[in-house]
Amino acid sequence: MQKVFEINPLIFAGMEQKEKPEIRDLKPGDIQAFFQSRGEKKYRSDQVLEWLWKKGAVSFGEMTNLPLPVRELLQQAFTINAARMEITQTSRDGTVKIGFRLADNLLVEGVLIPSGSRATACISSQAGCPLGCVFCATGIYGYRRNLTAGEIFDQVVALNELSVLQRKKPLSNVVLMGMGEPLLNYENVMQAIYRLTSETGLGISPHRITLSTVGISDRIKQMGDDRVKINLAVSLHTANKLKRDAIVPVNKSNPLSSLSSAVKYFYDKTKTRITFEYILLKDFNDGISDAKELAAFCRIVPCKINLIEYNPAGKDRFRKSSAESMNHFKEFLESKNLIVNIRKSRGADIDAACGQLANKSKNR
Ligand code: SF4
Structure with missing residues (x-):
């Protein structure tokens, strides 16, 4: 038995906040509505979806083309319960x-x-x-x-x-x-x-x-x-x-x-x-x-x-x-x-x- 590599535990920061909704369970329209309700542009939803499903992001911190306040907003509202x-x-x-x-x-x-x-x-x-x-x-x-x-x-x-x-x-x-x-x-x-x-x-x-x-x-x-x-x-x-x-x-x-x-x-x-x-x-x-x-x-x-x-x-x-x-x-x-x-x-x-x-x- 051989251990091949370890994954960085830091990228799973935020997993402990289980009471928040898992953002990947939401429909694209829900994420769009979330941003609109916070006065953010609609296209933020597309950016987030791209990070989640195309780039496989497992933390909001990775979403570097989003302004820091937007990432913090996401962090406060949602979680990503990654395996x-x-x-x-x-x-x-x-x-x-x-x-x-x-x-x-x-x-x-x-x-x-x-x-x-x-x-x-x-x-x-x-x-x-x-x-x-x-x-x-x-x-x-x-x-x-x-x-x-x-x-x-x-x-x-x-x-x-x-x-x-x-x-x-x-x-x-x-x-x-x-x-x-x-x-x-x-x-x-x-x-x-x-x-x-x-x-x-x-x-x-x-x-x-x-x-x-x-x-x-x-x-x-x-x-x-x-x-x-x-x-x-x-x-x-x-x-x-x-x-x-x-x-x-x-x-x-x-x-x-x-x-x-x-x-x-x-x-x-x-x-x-x-x-x-x-x-x-x-x-x-x-x-x-x-x-x-x-x-x-x-x-x-x-x-x-x-x-x-x-x-x-x-x-x-x-x-x-x-x-x-x-x-x-x-x-x-x-x-x-x-x-x-x-x-x-x-x-x-x-x-x-x-x-x-x-x-x-x-x-x-
Ligand atoms: S259906 Fe379930 S119990 Fe049957 S082989 Fe697949 S995993 Fe195993």
Whole structure:
């Protein structure tokens, strides 16, 4: 375990004033109205928004093109509850795991995953998760609260800075695959995605952002209605009802039939190819009969399948599939003309599985 760098605590000055509204929760019109009510020019609002969402400012002191009295005015009225980097672990394979401390002292996780010329940020959308998938360390951590759009955004800014610092390259991709079910925090996640992709934000291409869901059918449809053109990954893990009920409890309220029609609906609205994620668990879902069920399920839309090597979350009952089983599984799917990739587990020597770092911190 290696600590790579510390972040300057001074830039988080003002976080302690939690009773003040978090300025990033406000609508642009509210900030404009605030300035007008104080006799300030309307364009101050655009300047502030640019600092917050394009430059990633985490204190009003950084907003140097605002006159000092305006910065003081903001400081008195608002706060910026930025997520703050605290724990860093670096794996032998280059994966870096970050603990982000929130203003109310909760810890969430982000991971920087370098791969060749690419670097992917894996970020969290909730502190903990209420869904309790049995193979997932976040489920053990329990659910605390939804992250704000600002806290989701902060993780990307920080991991991008880390990528530039370590690799001299910005992030190539962002995946919402860390702690939490993003579609249970729909509004804040969509607001964060807007700020990440907009020209008035970080300007990241939506095609470089992937939202991973365990399958909240209504919200997948809503993404279709809202024409959210990012990549959608569905964490399927099995296409067998009984097996899915056993490992993904939300399958009982969002059964495979409703998930299937929601995914089809999203595809029809956005024409975005779906990714199905499938963690291969030894002697549970890695047989050829499982591959047959998966192939039949995936036919509903143009898709690709990511077979994921399991990274054990602790004392759970699952083990990772053998290389031989993984290859047989892949070959069967390919024989059905499906596009299949095997994703090796990253950061196995650190707490890189979702929720492990936060769990350890909680236990301490
Ligand atoms: S796998 Fe995802 S949805 Fe399931 S408990 Fe973990 S974080 Fe929540």
